[in-house]
Amino acid sequence: MKNLIEISIFSLKENLKTKIYLVLLLFGIGLIFLGLLLTGLSGFEQPQRVLVNTGIAMIELFCLLLVILNSVELFLQDVETKSIYIVLSKPISRTKYIIGKYFGTLITIFVSILVMSIFHMLLIKISKWGITKEYFLTILSIFLKMFIVSSITLFSVVSMTSRSVAVITSVLLWIAGHFTSELMFMIKKIKIVVVKILLEIFYYIIPNFQLLNLKDYFDSPYFVAQFSLLKALVYTVIYSTIFLFLTCLMFKNKDL
Amino acid sequence: MRNALVAILIMILIFTNLLFKKPVEYNKRYNVFVFRLPLEKFFVIDGVGFILGLRKFVSDIAWIQLLQYYGGPPPEEPYHKEDIYEHMAKIQPGKYKKFKDYCKRIVILDPLYSFVYFYGVGVLAWNLERPDEALEIVELGLNNLFFQKDIPDSDYWELVKYQQAIYYKLGGKYLEMIDKLREIVESGKAPNMVKAILANLYKKYGDYEKALFIWQELLLCGDQEYVERAKAQIIQIKKLMREKYEKNSTSTKRNF
Numbered sequence: 001m002k003n004l005i006e007i008s009i010f011s012l013k014e015n016l017k018t019k020i021y022l023v024l025l026l027f028g029i030g031l032i033f034l035g036l037l038l039t040g041l042s043g044f045e046q047p048q049r050v051l052v053n054t055g056i057a058m059i060e061l062f063c064l065l066l067v068i069l070n071s072v073e074l075f076l077q078d079v080e081t082k083s084i085y086i087v088l089s090k091p092i093s094r095t096k097y098i099i100g101k102y103f104g105t106l107i108t109i110f111v112s113i114l115v116m117s118i119f120h121m122l123l124i125k126i127s128k129w130g131i132t133k134e135y136f137l138t139i140l141s142i143f144l145k146m147f148i149v150s151s152i153t154l155f156s157v158v159s160m161t162s163r164s165v166a167v168i169t170s171v172l173l174w175i176a177g178h179f180t181s182e183l184m185f186m187i188k189k190i191k192i193v194v195v196k197i198l199l200e201i202f203y204y205i206i207p208n209f210q211l212l213n214l215k216d217y218f219d220s221p222y223f224v225a226q227f228s229l230l231k232a233l234v235y236t237v238i239y240s241t242i243f244l245f246l247t248c249l250m251f252k253n254k255d256l
Numbered sequence: 257m258r259n260a261l262v263a264i265l266i267m268i269l270i271f272t273n274l275l276f277k278k279p280v281e282y283n284k285r286y287n288v289f290v291f292r293l294p295l296e297k298f299f300v301i302d303g304v305g306f307i308l309g310l311r312k313f314v315s316d317i318a319w320i321q322l323l324q325y326y327g328g329p330p331p332e333e334p335y336h337k338e339d340i341y342e343h344m345a346k347i348q349p350g351k352y353k354k355f356k357d358y359c360k361r362i363v364i365l366d367p368l369y370s371f372v373y374f375y376g377v378g379v380l381a382w383n384l385e386r387p388d389e390a391l392e393i394v395e396l397g398l399n400n401l402f403f404q405k406d407i408p409d410s411d412y413w414e415l416v417k418y419q420q421a422i423y424y425k426l427g428g429k430y431l432e433m434i435d436k437l438r439e440i441v442e443s444g445k446a447p448n449m450v451k452a453i454l455a456n457l458y459k460k461y462g463d464y465e466k467a468l469f470i471w472q473e474l475l476l477c478g479d480q481e482y483v484e485r486a487k488a489q490i491i492q493i494k495k496l497m498r499e500k501y502e503k504n505s506t507s508t509k510r511n512f
Contacts, residue, residue, distance in 0.1 A: 060309075222404070
């Protein structure tokens with residue numbers, strides 16, 4: 001357990017030190033600020049909505065970029081600089097290394113979400129608008145999505161050992177995960193049975209990010225009432241555990 | 257052994273998704289493929305919004321684009337600098353032909369964006385004199401806001417008031433239409449533009465006190481464009497009220 005925490009903290013420090021992290025965080029904050037400028041263009045009747053939506057969208061987008069790039073970069077950097085051998089030569093199992101990296105990335109994302117949402121809330125408060133509890137729930141749902149994305153990215157990078165392939169896989173799964181209803185709509189229209197079955201299997205393997213996409217309807221009490229935090233938590237835990245397990249399995253047998 | 261484990265994990269994934277992957281009602285109901293997105297020139301930005309799960313953010317961009325479209329001179333006419341604000345006060349049938357498409361685009365992106373229904377219906381029915389297109393937007397809104405049907409004073413019922421006002425207009429029952437618009441304005445959810453429409457109707461029918469009251473309210477709305485219009489209208493209405501008073505007092509004197 002001690003080793004795991006040490007790896008996580010080391011990974012967090014590494015993440016925070018990278019230029020990508022700082023640039024993306026600054027860009028994120030900059031674009032949240034852009035929301036304030038967009039409010040001026042949105043007429044005098046809908047400025048709060050524009051500021052809130054822009055901020056939430058930017059928090060999610062930049063967290064996604066951070067989680068994908070950090071997961072890919074840090075693992076491959078360890079392999080390329082051979083520092084992975086130094087870590088693994090100590091009494092640390094490969095499983096612990098992967099789990100440590102995973103939690104390190106998640107803590108980094110937690111810090112980023114915290115920084116960006118505090119800045120966003122400050123902007124909302126300066127504009128003299130209120131923050132609802134649904135706002136916090138939406139931010140939490142974004143964090144849950146990052147649990148899944150991080151595990152998928154780690155799996156892709158460990159199994160494929162290629163930056164571009166890992167990034168593309170993660171982004172495509174992110175897209176497909178937000179498109180599940182539409183995907184089923186298309187599957188129902190397909191008449192070739194084999195294609196239909198294959199797509200159905202794919203449909204049931206990819207993560208359903210819409211289950212966690214509260215930001216589409218956080219201002220509607222009717223739809224918010226249908227969102228179950230417990231269900232979202234269970235789904236996230238199962239999904240990320242499985243991908244993490246697969247990653248460990250893959251990494252255990254990998255020739256470095 | 258390893259392959260069997262992977263197979264079991266994939267089975268768990270499929271089972272989890274079978275358990276959780278009932279389409280979220282929001283996404284099932286507002287499926288992208290059910291409605292065809294208008295305005296092809298924005299297809300890339302709209303598509304990116306959909307696939308990245310940023311519907312609300314892109315709908316805000318679309319809202320700003322609608323304001324820019326309607327805020328500028330009519331595309332059907334050569335540009336005249338002096339018309340920049342004046343055109344919004346005019347009734348312009350046949351102008352801004354794509355206004356309905358701009359509204360539809362926003363509410364396909366974010367079906368819960370009630371303000372767009374109110375604003376769009378108001379502009380189409382009274383400023384652009386296209387009540388049939390306004391009714392199309394009303395229908396779309398009633399369909400999208402179905403879940404508010406059981407809540408009195410909800411946006412759903414607000415939209416029904418707009419629908420009734422349009423039917424009164426189509427039936428030539430202008431007094432009833434004004435009464436309905438008064439109800440809409442009094443509910444507090446009406447856009448400034450609808451308030452201005454009602455004030456103009458009051459002025460047209462000689463009810464200067466009521467018109468003056470609405471313009472005085474608009475004077476404090478903070479929207480520079482409406483503040484400027486309110487200033488001009490208040491001077492005009494006060495002049496008309498003076499003339500009316502003088503006319504009445506002259507006729508009273510004559511009667512004596």
